Each structure stands twice: as structure tokens, then as C-alpha cells.
Amino acid sequence: MPASERDARLWLVTGGLGFIGHHLCRALLSRGDSVRVVDDYSDAPYPTVLKMRNEEELRREFPSFEVVRGCVTDRELAPRLLEGTYGVLHLAGLAGVRPSFADPARYARVNTEGTATLLDAAQRQGLELFVLASSSSVYGNATPLPAREEAPAIVPESPYAASKRSAELVASAMLRKTPSMRCPSLRFFTVYGPRQRPEMAITSFLRAILAGKPITVFGDGTMRRDFTHVEDIVRGVLAAAEKAPAGFRPYNLGSGAPVTLTELVEAMGKAASRTPTVVHAPVPLGDVDATFADISRAREELGWSPRLTLTEGLATVVRWLESERTST
Template identity: 45%
Template sequence: MAERVLLTGAAGFIGSHVADALLARGDRVLGVDNFDDFYDPAVKRANVADACRSAAFTMVDGDVRDAAAMTRAIAAIQPDVIVHLAARAGVRPSIAAPAVYADVNVRGTAVVLEAARAAGVQRAVVASSSSVYGNASRVPFSESDAAIQPVSPYAATKRAAELLCETFAELEPRLRIVSLRFFTVYGPRQRPDLAIHKFASLISSGRPIPVYGDGSSSRDYTYVTDTVQGVLAAIDRTRKGDVRHELFNLGESQTTTLAQLIALLEDALGRPATIERLPAQPGDVLCTFADISRARDTLGYAPAVPIHDGIPRFVAWFRDTAGRGAVAPR
């Protein structure tokens, strides 16, 4: 059944893939994005270039913190569901600019949810992050963990946004919300500030890669098509009348150390990396590892691209686009 979807953060890495997938299944999409300069806005314009060729897609320059703009966007498409992905992303930069992160990620989410509630929109899917788990001692991370010790402002804002979803669902019984904790997403169009993209740019141009810590930190890397499958399943889940607010981890449930990741990139790029070893960074967690049993059982989420397949696919895209994204300052 084709639906009308309001998609915030549509021009971003994950948002643009979600837009493409929604269009492919016949939905109508209104994307909202403020094209901020966290990374080059031209990259974001390119992300949505294909979607913009579709008559079923409308792109609006707008800020999720602007209540009037959100109300207008909702009135324009009258969405069946809002998919709220817009955020200020990035763990380390959040330490230098906590107020910006709180403003976009917490206030912005409140504005989106309030505009949805006021317009009688009944369904929302909201992006959260594995970072909410902090340095949890129990792995893999489970949605039933308390997640009350975030170690970066970014993580705290994503946890706060989840709690807002909980409150809105409590206060407005017609509103059904699914929050999704994404675990380090990578693939074509990956944000240029994230390790895989940044390392690929540096290794392929013969420059040293900054490696924080001893290389033993590990991540549950998720290929973007798997994340998108989880987002679509979450959208479908919000059609179920008994959902109020639900949380799901979306990872691969596999961990890869930083040293293993670098080796995979060296293999795929056919070049050795020069490593510049630096101290571990505040805000970084040692490990992320998703328990995905809830998403498997409830959403039918079935991640299909393990890291040893995903990295060569990423590198193929990276070569095709000649590393279009600029390397963000470290």
C-alpha cells in the first residue's frame, strides 16, 4: 500500500537511501533538510539528485527546529508517517558544541513530534544511536539495558530524544512511535567524517590515517542497505494499532576491531595504510555490539551484508565517485 512519508534529514547519508527505497516501493516522499555545513552541502545535494528526478519526491529546504516550517511541510504532504532522521551527528564534535547538539537533536525532535501531534499524524519512526549505551559492561547491548550513562553530548541528546518519544507516546495515545538505535552505518554516500570513508580517502591518497588508541576498540558496523531494511520494517510496524513507543537495535550483531577494519580497507583499496597513532579520544566508546533479537523477532529484520562483503562494496562506490566527499578535519 503506497503511503505518504515526511522524511527529515532526507539529503543525508542514511536519509537519502531511505528516500530511494521508499520511492522504489511506490511511496510519495517529502524530504526536509536544512543542508547544514557539518559536511559539504554539495555532497548532500548529490545524495538526493536521483530522488529529485522522481515525480513522487519533493525536497524542501527547512529546519526541524522551525515549528512553522514543519507545520507547513506536514500540511503539504499530510503524511501517513514521519521518519525523523535529521540530526547533528558525530560523537567527537559534540564535545566542542554540546548546545548545538542539544538544540538540533533534542529541541528539533520535540518540534517535529509536537507538529505531528498537533496535525493528528499518528505514526513516527525516529533515528537513535548505539552511542546511548555508553561503555556498557554487558555485551551485546540489549534494548532492556537502562542506557543512562552516555559518554558524549551526542549520545545524551539521542537518549533524550528517545525519552521524548516515550513521553509523546504516553501523552498522545493516537501516536505510535518506533525509535531505532543505528550501529555505525557505512556504505555508499557514507558521511565523510566517519572512519571508513575518512580512512579510504587518506589511504588512497597515501596520507597517514589517525588511529586513536591501540586498535583494539571495536564496532558493530552495519551496511546501509541493512539499516534501510530495518527502517522500512519499522515504518510498517507503526501501522500496528497496539504499538505505543518501541525501541530496536539495528546492527549486524558482529564486531570488528579497528585493526581488522584497517586491514579490510587495505585489502579492498590495494594499498597499505600509514598509521599515525594517537591517544584514545574522550567520548569514544570501547565497543559497540548489538543484540538484534528483538528487531529480528518483531520487525523481521535480517541483516545480510557482513563487513567482509560490505567494505569491498563501499570501496567500489568510493572509486566510482572518486572520493567525492571531502575529508573532514580531524
């Protein structure tokens, strides 16, 4: 709902200088709301230089945009971050399946402890809305596909997946203290689009294809992924903030139409008007065989469904990469 139809709101967006965070902040500011971001400017997995550029561009367009440098694990900072806010859109966290094996304790601290710290502060201040960004990784390989929110998610394939599932379990337990609070947990399925992390498949593949370089596909190309454009994810976050019921409630946000890596490469070749050169490599530790979202709950309860096809979404990435290349 635009601010013209209600009182403008102040939102706390954690991790607001990252990939999804930048797009979400822009959507909120564009509709007339105010945003306070907390970000620690860490360099991995999303490079600090990109966070600084995202901040600069948002400030240039929206001078009142507020940024606080800090970490969501800081118990003293948390209450100050929440002052005057309508709700929390909690995107901050460490992403990445493969890097999580190198530093599992850090992933647990930021993703699980950080969520508990911020949610506890929100409960103490009487906030009624805490939107939690989760991941399709919580399902692992043991969950029947298409994955439904009520399906067991008890065999994570990586420390990253475990930290996200742990954050959900902690939040669910904490909501027993404040049952009227709304805490939708949004399980994002392979989000892509402009400003994506540089090492992620679609961005790195398209950059290589446009430059005439080979791309490395893990496995035999039959792994399936449910790719979801960032614009659809932002609409899902906003829909959950408006319509999610009281209590803890998970929602899948995905395309509901997974494609194999071979099909993805073909689609990227068409989007880039190039013929990709493919090199195959073994599947890395922690990668799941497939992601496939059942999005019935989000459609029925939030009125949300994805709008951008993979072809349309890839075109936005190609345009972004080409604009990046011409501006440097």
C-alpha cells in the same frame, strides 16, 4: 510493501538529503511512494555540497521528489510539513561525538527540541507513525555488552549521546498522550556505506588507503565497533515503519558482530588491494570502548536482520570511491 500492493503513501523524511536519508528516499521512491524531505542544508557535520548533489541525483531520477528547506525546530513549519503524510521518518539531527563537545547547546536544540517539536505537531495532526532515528551512542561504556534495549542507558559519554537519549526520553513521555501512536526508536550502530560523511572512519580510511596515504587509528586498535551497512539500516527503517507495535519501542539495528579497529584495517586493506600504513593516536574524548548490538528484538518483532557482511559492505564503498575518483 511495494506501492503496487497498497495505496501509495506520502512520507515526510527529515534530513533526507544526508547519508542515510538519501538511501532511504531512494528506496521509498523506487517502490512507488512519494517523499517530502525537510533539510536545513547546514554544512556540518554532513557537507552542504554533498546534500545538494544528493538532491540533484534524486530529482533527476524522480522528478516529483519534494524538498522543503527548513529546520525541524521550526514550530510554524512543522504542521505544513506533515500535511497529507502517512508518517514521519525522522532522521534529521546533528551527528558526531567529537563535534558535540564544541557546541553542546546546538546538539540539544536540534536533536532533542527538534524531535519534540515535530512529534508534537504529528500528534496534533493525528498521525499514527513516527519513526525516530537514534544511536548506539546512548549506551555509553556503562551498559553491559552486547547491548540490549532494556539495559540502562544513563551515563552518556558525549553531548551527542545525551541529546539522542534525551530525544528518546521526550518521545517516550509524549507517547503517553497518544498511546495508539507507533514510535519505534532505532538505535543505529556505526552506519557506513556509499555517501557516508567524509570524516567517518571507513570512508576516510579507504580513501587514504586507495591513495597510498597513512591512516590514523585511535588507541591501540583494540576498540570494537559494530559496523552496519546503510542498505541494512534502510531495510530496518522500512521494517519498523511496517511492523513496530503501538507505543514507544526501541530497537537495535546493528550487525551483531563487532570487529576491532585492527581487524577493520586488515579488511579494508583486502577490499582495496593495498597494504595500509597505520599511525596511532590517543583516543579522543567521548569515544566508547566498544559497540555491540543484541539484535534479537529487531529479528523477532520486525523480521529484520543484517544481510551484508563487512567484506561485502566494504566492497560497495571501494566501488563508490573509485567511481568518485574517475568522475572528477
